[in-house]
Amino acid sequence: MTEKPKFVYVTYIAAPPEKVWEALTKPDISEKYWFGYRVTADGKPGDLMTATSPAGKLSHRDPIIESDPPRRLVYGWKPLEKDKPDERPSRVTFELEPFKGQTRLTVIHDEFDEGSKIFTMISNGWPAVLSSLKTLLETGHPLDSSWKDAAQSCAVEAGA
Amino acid sequence: MSDPAKFKPKTVYVTYIAAPPEKVWQALTSSEFTRKYFWDRTIEIEPKRGGAFVLRLPDGRVNVQGKVVEYDPPRKLSVTWHVEWPEDFRKLPECLVTYEIAPAGEAVRLTMTESHFWEVPEAILSGGKTGWPAVLSGLKSLLETGKAPVIAMEPPKAMIEAIRTLR
Numbered sequence: 607m608t609e610k611p612k613f614v615y616v617t618y619i620a621a622p623p624e625k626v627w628e629a630l631t632k633p634d635i636s637e638k639y640w641f642g643y644r645v646t647a648d649g650k651p652g653d654l655m656t657a658t659s660p661a662g663k664l665s666h667r668d669p670i671i672e673s674d675p676p677r678r679l680v681y682g683w684k685p686l687e688k689d690k691p692d693e694r695p696s697r698v699t700f701e702l703e704p705f706k707g708q709t710r711l712t713v714i715h716d717e718f719d720e721g722s723k724i725f726t727m728i729s730n731g732w733p734a735v736l737s738s739l740k741t742l743l744e745t746g747h748p749l750d751s752s753w754k755d756a757a758q759s760c761a762v763e764a765g766a
Numbered sequence: 767m768s769d770p771a772k773f774k775p776k777t778v779y780v781t782y783i784a785a786p787p788e789k790v791w792q793a794l795t796s797s798e799f800t801r802k803y804f805w806d807r808t809i810e811i812e813p814k815r816g817g818a819f820v821l822r823l824p825d826g827r828v829n830v831q832g833k834v835v836e837y838d839p840p841r842k843l844s845v846t847w848h849v850e851w852p853e854d855f856r857k858l859p860e861c862l863v864t865y866e867i868a869p870a871g872e873a874v875r876l877t878m879t880e881s882h883f884w885e886v887p888e889a890i891l892s893g894g895k896t897g898w899p900a901v902l903s904g905l906k907s908l909l910e911t912g913k914a915p916v917i918a919m920e921p922p923k924a925m926i927e928a929i930r931t932l933r
Contacts, residue, residue, distance in 0.1 A: 734782055745911055749872075
């Protein structure tokens with residue numbers, strides 16, 4: 607297997623694409639489901655996607671590569687936190703398709719080098735974040751906060 | 767039945783669900799639930815290793831059948847999976863489907879693993895890669911909101927073509 611690592615995740619959310627788009631790009635919504643991170647990604651191509659950790663630290667400052675609301679969003683991905691491995695930037699693509707009254711959300715995270723540690727981390731992280739996003743949009747509440755610790759420790763173990 | 771150790775994981779899908787492990791187990795193993803999120807299928811499962819496992823279409827025909835490889839409520843369920851309908855799909859060698867349920871705070875982490883013992887082409891894997899997210903998204907919605915929106919779909923064309931070429 608010489609293929610480069612590529613993560614693909616599909617989830618169906620009982621909400622219109624516009625709502626899913628808003629949740630992916632607005633910090634006041636992201637902080638409810640995304641481990642408390644404030645993610646801003648509502649700019650145009652060339653603008654920045656930024657994310658701030660619950661402790662107030664800047665954790666992402668990546669270029670928005672494509673933005674076609676509410677269908678397609680592509681941005682770079684390089685965690686800035688000191689405890690994260692220093693690897694070249696990878697790429698995240700969100701595809702939002704209306705599907706029988708729901709949204710089919712596909713997340714593709716690729717452009718990793720072989721053996722990437724960040725790849726292992728994001729492979730554990732995305733299912734947790736996207737599960738909580740789905741719960742938030744369908745029930746009005748994200749997954750319970752104690753779940754974040756469990757999901758994060760799972761990611762840390764797998765990354766070790 | 768093939769030796770379970772020969773099966774290698776090919777497709778993994780993880781979802782977190784705000785429900786107790788027992789409820790997730792019940793949703794995986796009882797027709798009352800599968801009818802709502804698994805395209806109206808009913809399920810029959812003998813609660814022991816080596817027991818029979820059947821998924822039926824709404825008209826009673828067998829859709830999938832296999833044997834129970836592991837039955838450990840509410841933690842792990844593993845069954846062999848042989849597709850009986852559509853008829854063309856009978857040519858497919860059986861695979862192994864495993865569900866693992868682990869507590870994650872007040873939610874649970876459900877991991878579905880589809881494993882194969884042969885060099886299965888990507889086109890055939892596309893069936894599970896398309897279907898499982900729909901089924902498991904429906905399961906999660908059902909347990910969290912009481913409703914599972916219907917996500918009707920057909921097997922991918924590439925999969926149907928690949929099955930035609932199997933001997």
